[in-house]
Amino acid sequence: MKTYKCMICGWIYDEAKGSEKEGIALGTKWEDIPEDWVCPDCGVTKDQFEMVEI
Template sequence: MVYVCDACGWEYDEEKGSPENGIAPGTKFEDLPDDFECPLCGVSKEMFSEQ
């Protein structure tokens, strides 16, 4: 599943994770910490849409 930041368009792909941001491949979006923020623009998880 891929989630896209509604504010800036940054994509989080669960399969790939985001190793450069300390998130291992295979990490589900719902398992990201509650205080997760978009690494580009800083908005919260609530500002992401499932694609």
């Protein structure tokens, strides 16, 4: 499982944890999140995220 960070605001998406608040189930891969999804904190698109080691 991988972790992704918004390069604008720092919001973290962890595939293992998903994001219950955003309706994303545990174990949802980054590539399975819709392309029109936006960061819940700052509203930028997926292309503003990068994979990070936590």
